[in-house]
Structure formats: structure tokens, C-alpha cells
Amino acid sequence: MRLNQYIAHHTKYSRREADKLIESGRVNIEKTKATLQSVLQEGASVFIDGKRIVPKEQFTCIVYHKQKGELVSKSDERGRRVIYDSLESRFKHFVYVGRLDFASEGLLILTDSTPVAKALMESHLERTYLIKIDGEVTKEMINAMEEGLVSEDARVGGHSKSEIVAMEFAAFAYYEILKNDKKYSKLKVSITEGKNRELRRFFGVFGREVLDLRRIAYGFVNLNALPCGKKRYFTKEEYKSLHTFLKEHSTKESKKIESRH
Structure with missing residues (x-):
């Protein structure tokens, strides 16, 4: 493992911050001053300012069923309810993996490990949603779900204060039309990214409003029958899948770094 990766994995510092610590001479490997080229x-043992980094081998992950009307945020200056208002105080330091907007509900992963959260967020794991839209599903919408779409104006469905105008939508990993009617339609869809209000903006391009949006899965983690507003810990199988994912992710990241040098 590269030195900056080791520091980022076992401390609060990012890789970039770790590089700065190394460059400023604050990092030692055993009794030797570390450099960016150190192996x-x-x-x-690695030390920062003389204090040994204790390898963090254990971490905790939970699944929370976010309710509508909650912000995925630590706090809100307007006093609106945030997810941490529904979670016990012992989870206040947990980091959320991705977001769900104020009007959406469903599966949200939280963890006490920043590297784990970052790896999950940056991944192309499938995010699966149940969606209800006003109006019917058209052939144009189906083509866009299958082939992707570039829109120069994807403001409909976005937040009123968002500066994002144009957006590129990748082809959906999966879609299933559960109900198709002129009044309203229901779909089950999976995407591999998590852009700002991506699904609301996608259907907004076609003049459709998303009436309901619920995330039911994030990669190998499923919401199942977890009640709205409740949380649960990862199962043994989910932890096993997560460790496999993290090992593969670490290997890919190392190869990317090596290819740059």
C-alpha cells in the first residue's frame, strides 16, 4: 500500500493532505523521515508528528430508511429536520454515502469510516429505485434509458438554486416499467452514478414530474422490509460483500496510481 493511501485509510486525512504532511516532514516510517517516494x-509503523498511527481494521456500517422531509446533512441553517435527528447520538459522527433529496426516501448507508464511504460513493455499484411519474412512459424515454442522453437544459427536476444546467445521463443499468398509464406510471430503475437529482432531471427532460422516489438498493445492500425512519446494522453477508468490494477497489486504485508514474 502506498504511504498516502495508508494514512488516508487509517486517519482523518485525505491522500492529498497526507502528501502535504509527508512533504512538510511530519511523517516518519519507523525512525526514518518519510518522503513521497518512500515505500x-x-x-x-508510521508516525505523524511523533504519534504512531494505529491501524483501523474495524469499521461499522448501518442502513437507514430515510424519510421524506429530511435532509441528508449534518445540520440545516433553516432549521429543517436532518437525518441525524432520527438517529441515536452514537451515530452522529457517521458519514453518509451519497444523498437523497428532501422529497425522496429510501436506503441510505452510513459508516464511521471515511475511506469506506468514499469508496462506495465513487463506485459504479448499481443504485436501484422505485419511481412514480405523472403521465405515461414514451418511446423517447425508453430510448434514452437504453442509450443515454445529453441534455443542454436539465434544470427541470433540479433544485431551484442549483447552477447545473446541462447534464449527461448514462444509459440505465436496468429498467422495468411496472405500470404505464396516461395519468401516472411506475418504474423500477437502476443507475450506476449519483449525479445531482439525476432521476428527477432525467424525467424532467421529457416533461414528467417524479411524484415518488424510493431507493431500495445500493449495490449489494438492500432495503427489504426496513420501516421508514428506522436503521439496522449491516448483515454478515453485507460485510463480507463489502470487504470483497473494498479489496477490489483498492487494487484498482493502486493500478491507476501506478499507471500515472
Whole structure:
């Protein structure tokens, strides 16, 4: 593992911040001053400002069923309810993986490990949603779900204060039309990104308002029958899948870094 990656994985610092610490001479490997070219041998101790980094092998992940009318945020200057108002105080330091907007509900992963949250957010794991829109599903919408779409004006469905205008939508990983009617339609869709109000903006391009949006899965984690406003810990199988995912993610990241040098 690269030194900056090790520091980022076991401390609050990012890789970029770790590089700055190394460059400023604040990092030692054993008793030797570290450099950006230093190789970290397995089992070696790393120190920042003379304090040894204790490897963090354990982390905790929970699934929370976010309610409508809650913000995925630590706090809100307007006094609106945030997800941490529904969670016990021992989860106040947990980091959320991605967001769901104020009017949406469903599965939200939180963890006490920033590297884990970052890896999950940056991944192309499928995010699956149940959606209700006003009006019918057209052939144009189906083509866009299958082939992707570039829109120069994707403001409809976005937040009124958002500066995003144009948006590129990747082809959906999966879609199923559960009900198609002129009054309203229901779909089950999976996407591999998580852009700002992506699904609301996508259907907004076609003049459709998303009336209901519920995330029911994030990769290998499923909402199942978890009640709205409740949380649960990851199951053994989910932790097992997560460890496999993290191992693969770490390998990919290392290869990316090596290819740049």
C-alpha cells in the first residue's frame, strides 16, 4: 500500500493532505523521515508528528430508511429536520454515502469510516429505485434509458438554486416499467452514478414530474422490509460483500496510481 493511501485509510486525512504532511516532514516510517517516494513495508509503523498511527481494521456500517422531509446533512441553517435527528447520538459522527433529496426516501448507508464511504460513493455499484411519474412512459424515454442522453437544459427536476444546467445521463443499468398509464406510471430503475437529482432531471427532460422516489438498493445492500425512519446494522453477508468490494477497489486504485508514474 502506498504511504498516502495508508494514512488516508487509517486517519482523518485525505491522500492529498497526507502528501502535504509527508512533504512538510511530519511523517516518519519507523525512525526514518518519510518522503513521497518512500515505500511502506508490511508491518512497518508510521508516525505523524511523533504519534504512531494505529491501524483501523474495524469499521461499522448501518442502513437507514430515510424519510421524506429530511435532509441528508449534518445540520440545516433553516432549521429543517436532518437525518441525524432520527438517529441515536452514537451515530452522529457517521458519514453518509451519497444523498437523497428532501422529497425522496429510501436506503441510505452510513459508516464511521471515511475511506469506506468514499469508496462506495465513487463506485459504479448499481443504485436501484422505485419511481412514480405523472403521465405515461414514451418511446423517447425508453430510448434514452437504453442509450443515454445529453441534455443542454436539465434544470427541470433540479433544485431551484442549483447552477447545473446541462447534464449527461448514462444509459440505465436496468429498467422495468411496472405500470404505464396516461395519468401516472411506475418504474423500477437502476443507475450506476449519483449525479445531482439525476432521476428527477432525467424525467424532467421529457416533461414528467417524479411524484415518488424510493431507493431500495445500493449495490449489494438492500432495503427489504426496513420501516421508514428506522436503521439496522449491516448483515454478515453485507460485510463480507463489502470487504470483497473494498479489496477490489483498492487494487484498482493502486493500478491507476501506478499507471500515472
